[in-house]
Amino acid sequence: MVESETFEFLTNLSTNNRKTWMDAHREERDDALRNFTGIATSLHDYADRFDPYVADAKIRPKQSYTKFFQEPRDRVGPGLYRTDVDVFANAGDPAEDVGYYLHIEPGNCHAGAGLFQPSKAALARMRARLIDDPQGLNDIVADPEFTEVFPEGIVTRKALSVVPEGFDSGDPAAPYLKMVGLGCRKALPDALLLGDDVIDLLVDIFRSANPLMRYFE
Secondary structure, three states: OOOHHHHHHHHHHHHOOOHHHHHHOHHHHHHHHHHHHHHHHHHHHOHHHOOHHHHHOOOOHHHOEOOOEOOHHHOOOOOOEOOOEEEEEEOOOHHHOOEEEEEEOOOOEEEEEEEOOOOHHHHHHHHHHHHHOHHHHHHHHHOHHHHHHOOOOOEOOOEOOOOOOOOOOOOOOHHHHOEOOEEEEEEEOHHHHHOOOHHHHHHHHHHHHHHHHHHOO
Protein backbone atom coordinates (compact mmCIF):
# COMPACT_ATOMS: atom_id res chain seq x y z
CA MET A 1 0.00 0.00 0.00
CA VAL A 2 2.32 2.78 1.23
CA GLU A 3 5.85 2.24 -0.03
CA SER A 4 8.74 2.46 2.41
CA GLU A 5 10.37 4.99 0.09
CA THR A 6 7.33 7.25 0.51
CA PHE A 7 7.75 7.26 4.28
CA GLU A 8 11.45 7.95 3.82
CA PHE A 9 10.75 10.86 1.48
CA LEU A 10 8.24 12.45 3.86
CA THR A 11 10.64 12.04 6.79
CA ASN A 12 13.46 13.70 4.87
CA LEU A 13 11.15 16.47 3.67
CA SER A 14 10.18 17.30 7.24
CA THR A 15 13.81 18.16 8.03
CA ASN A 16 14.63 19.74 4.65
CA ASN A 17 11.52 21.77 3.93
CA ARG A 18 13.06 24.05 1.31
CA LYS A 19 12.57 24.54 -2.42
CA THR A 20 16.22 23.83 -3.17
CA TRP A 21 15.97 20.44 -1.46
CA MET A 22 12.68 19.59 -3.15
CA ASP A 23 14.08 20.53 -6.55
CA ALA A 24 17.05 18.26 -5.96
CA HIS A 25 14.78 15.34 -5.06
CA ARG A 26 12.17 15.50 -7.80
CA GLU A 27 12.57 11.84 -8.63
CA GLU A 28 11.71 10.78 -5.08
CA ARG A 29 8.82 13.26 -5.05
CA ASP A 30 7.43 11.88 -8.29
CA ASP A 31 7.73 8.32 -6.96
CA ALA A 32 5.73 9.36 -3.89
CA LEU A 33 3.07 10.98 -6.09
CA ARG A 34 2.75 7.78 -8.10
CA ASN A 35 2.31 5.90 -4.83
CA PHE A 36 -0.50 8.24 -3.75
CA THR A 37 -2.18 7.86 -7.14
CA GLY A 38 -2.05 4.09 -6.78
CA ILE A 39 -3.52 4.24 -3.27
CA ALA A 40 -6.38 6.45 -4.46
CA THR A 41 -7.12 4.00 -7.26
CA SER A 42 -7.09 1.04 -4.86
CA LEU A 43 -9.47 2.74 -2.42
CA HIS A 44 -11.88 3.43 -5.27
CA ASP A 45 -11.59 -0.13 -6.61
CA TYR A 46 -12.64 -1.50 -3.22
CA ALA A 47 -15.29 1.14 -2.54
CA ASP A 48 -18.22 -1.16 -3.33
CA ARG A 49 -17.37 -2.88 -0.03
CA PHE A 50 -17.94 0.25 2.09
CA ASP A 51 -19.85 2.94 0.14
CA PRO A 52 -21.73 2.61 -3.17
CA TYR A 53 -21.62 6.38 -3.64
CA VAL A 54 -17.84 6.24 -3.83
CA ALA A 55 -17.90 3.15 -6.01
CA ASP A 56 -20.20 4.85 -8.52
CA ALA A 57 -18.29 8.12 -8.56
CA LYS A 58 -15.90 9.00 -11.36
CA ILE A 59 -12.41 8.95 -9.93
CA ARG A 60 -9.60 11.34 -10.74
CA PRO A 61 -6.71 9.69 -8.91
CA LYS A 62 -4.28 12.60 -9.32
CA GLN A 63 -6.86 14.92 -7.76
CA SER A 64 -7.64 12.56 -4.89
CA TYR A 65 -4.83 13.56 -2.55
CA THR A 66 -3.53 16.75 -1.01
CA LYS A 67 -0.59 18.45 -2.70
CA PHE A 68 2.81 19.14 -1.19
CA PHE A 69 2.94 22.86 -1.92
CA GLN A 70 1.08 24.99 0.60
CA GLU A 71 -0.66 28.16 -0.50
CA PRO A 72 0.18 31.03 1.88
CA ARG A 73 -3.41 31.29 3.16
CA ASP A 74 -3.54 27.55 3.90
CA ARG A 75 -0.04 27.14 5.25
CA VAL A 76 0.43 25.04 8.37
CA GLY A 77 3.76 25.62 10.08
CA PRO A 78 6.75 27.51 8.67
CA GLY A 79 7.56 25.10 5.84
CA LEU A 80 6.79 25.72 2.20
CA TYR A 81 5.57 22.12 1.77
CA ARG A 82 3.23 19.77 3.57
CA THR A 83 5.04 16.81 5.09
CA ASP A 84 1.85 14.77 5.33
CA VAL A 85 -0.67 13.71 2.68
CA ASP A 86 -4.33 12.76 2.77
CA VAL A 87 -5.50 10.32 0.11
CA PHE A 88 -9.27 10.48 -0.41
CA ALA A 89 -11.99 8.13 -1.54
CA ASN A 90 -14.45 10.92 -2.20
CA ALA A 91 -18.09 10.53 -1.23
CA GLY A 92 -19.33 13.91 -2.43
CA ASP A 93 -18.17 16.97 -4.34
CA PRO A 94 -14.47 16.39 -5.18
CA ALA A 95 -13.81 20.08 -4.51
CA GLU A 96 -14.76 19.54 -0.87
CA ASP A 97 -12.52 16.56 -0.03
CA VAL A 98 -15.44 14.98 1.79
CA GLY A 99 -15.38 11.25 2.29
CA TYR A 100 -13.01 8.55 3.43
CA TYR A 101 -9.30 9.19 3.76
CA LEU A 102 -5.94 7.72 4.61
CA HIS A 103 -3.62 10.19 6.33
CA ILE A 104 0.02 9.41 5.59
CA GLU A 105 2.53 11.03 7.94
CA PRO A 106 5.50 9.20 9.47
CA GLY A 107 4.60 8.40 13.05
CA ASN A 108 1.09 9.82 12.76
CA CYS A 109 -0.87 7.78 10.23
CA HIS A 110 -4.62 7.32 10.55
CA ALA A 111 -7.71 6.55 8.51
CA GLY A 112 -11.29 7.68 8.80
CA ALA A 113 -13.88 9.89 7.21
CA GLY A 114 -15.21 13.42 7.33
CA LEU A 115 -14.97 16.93 5.94
CA PHE A 116 -12.14 18.70 7.70
CA GLN A 117 -11.64 21.78 5.52
CA PRO A 118 -15.12 22.76 4.31
CA SER A 119 -15.92 25.71 2.10
CA LYS A 120 -18.20 28.36 3.60
CA ALA A 121 -21.17 26.83 1.82
CA ALA A 122 -20.35 23.31 3.01
CA LEU A 123 -19.80 24.53 6.58
CA ALA A 124 -23.21 26.24 6.51
CA ARG A 125 -24.86 23.03 5.30
CA MET A 126 -23.05 21.03 7.98
CA ARG A 127 -24.22 23.35 10.74
CA ALA A 128 -27.77 23.32 9.43
CA ARG A 129 -27.78 19.53 9.56
CA LEU A 130 -26.47 19.58 13.12
CA ILE A 131 -29.17 22.02 14.21
CA ASP A 132 -31.82 19.94 12.48
CA ASP A 133 -30.83 16.59 14.01
CA PRO A 134 -28.23 16.72 16.80
CA GLN A 135 -29.48 13.43 18.24
CA GLY A 136 -28.77 11.68 14.95
CA LEU A 137 -25.06 12.42 15.32
CA ASN A 138 -25.12 11.49 19.01
CA ASP A 139 -26.63 8.12 18.09
CA ILE A 140 -23.83 7.47 15.60
CA VAL A 141 -21.14 8.36 18.12
CA ALA A 142 -22.77 6.18 20.80
CA ASP A 143 -22.98 3.12 18.57
CA PRO A 144 -20.69 0.39 20.02
CA GLU A 145 -19.07 -0.39 16.68
CA PHE A 146 -18.31 3.27 16.01
CA THR A 147 -16.92 3.71 19.52
CA GLU A 148 -14.70 0.65 19.20
CA VAL A 149 -13.19 1.74 15.89
CA PHE A 150 -13.06 5.48 16.66
CA PRO A 151 -12.47 5.83 20.42
CA GLU A 152 -11.78 9.57 20.04
CA GLY A 153 -15.31 10.07 18.74
CA ILE A 154 -15.77 13.14 16.55
CA VAL A 155 -12.59 15.13 15.96
CA THR A 156 -11.73 18.39 14.21
CA ARG A 157 -8.66 20.20 12.92
CA LYS A 158 -9.91 23.51 14.30
CA ALA A 159 -12.30 24.31 17.14
CA LEU A 160 -13.77 27.70 18.03
CA SER A 161 -13.80 28.83 21.65
CA VAL A 162 -17.47 29.77 21.41
CA VAL A 163 -20.35 28.81 19.16
CA PRO A 164 -20.47 30.84 15.92
CA GLU A 165 -22.46 34.07 15.84
CA GLY A 166 -26.12 33.44 15.26
CA PHE A 167 -26.20 30.11 17.09
CA ASP A 168 -27.36 29.34 20.64
CA SER A 169 -24.66 28.22 23.07
CA GLY A 170 -27.30 26.09 24.78
CA ASP A 171 -28.18 24.19 21.63
CA PRO A 172 -27.66 20.40 21.95
CA ALA A 173 -25.39 20.59 18.90
CA ALA A 174 -23.20 23.34 20.42
CA PRO A 175 -20.06 21.18 20.88
CA TYR A 176 -20.14 20.26 17.18
CA LEU A 177 -21.09 23.74 16.00
CA LYS A 178 -17.75 24.94 17.37
CA MET A 179 -15.95 22.58 15.01
CA VAL A 180 -14.79 24.05 11.71
CA GLY A 181 -15.09 20.76 9.88
CA LEU A 182 -15.26 17.38 11.58
CA GLY A 183 -14.81 13.66 11.15
CA CYS A 184 -13.47 10.50 12.76
CA ARG A 185 -10.12 8.73 12.67
CA LYS A 186 -8.35 5.57 13.74
CA ALA A 187 -4.60 5.60 14.38
CA LEU A 188 -2.52 3.16 12.33
CA PRO A 189 1.12 2.13 12.82
CA ASP A 190 3.35 3.02 9.87
CA ALA A 191 4.50 -0.58 9.49
CA LEU A 192 0.92 -1.77 9.07
CA LEU A 193 0.50 0.36 5.93
CA LEU A 194 3.43 -1.23 4.12
CA GLY A 195 1.55 -4.42 3.24
CA ASP A 196 -1.03 -4.76 0.47
CA ASP A 197 -3.35 -6.68 2.78
CA VAL A 198 -4.00 -3.51 4.80
CA ILE A 199 -6.77 -2.71 2.31
CA ASP A 200 -9.04 -5.13 4.16
CA LEU A 201 -8.48 -3.21 7.39
CA LEU A 202 -9.14 0.10 5.65
CA VAL A 203 -12.38 -1.25 4.20
CA ASP A 204 -13.50 -2.23 7.72
CA ILE A 205 -12.60 1.22 9.06
CA PHE A 206 -14.44 2.99 6.25
CA ARG A 207 -17.50 0.76 6.64
CA SER A 208 -17.67 1.75 10.31
CA ALA A 209 -17.46 5.42 9.29
CA ASN A 210 -20.20 5.08 6.67
CA PRO A 211 -23.05 6.18 9.00
CA LEU A 212 -21.26 9.50 9.56
CA MET A 213 -21.05 10.06 5.80
CA ARG A 214 -24.73 9.21 5.38
CA TYR A 215 -25.67 11.62 8.19
CA PHE A 216 -24.19 14.56 6.29
CA GLU A 217 -25.29 13.61 2.76
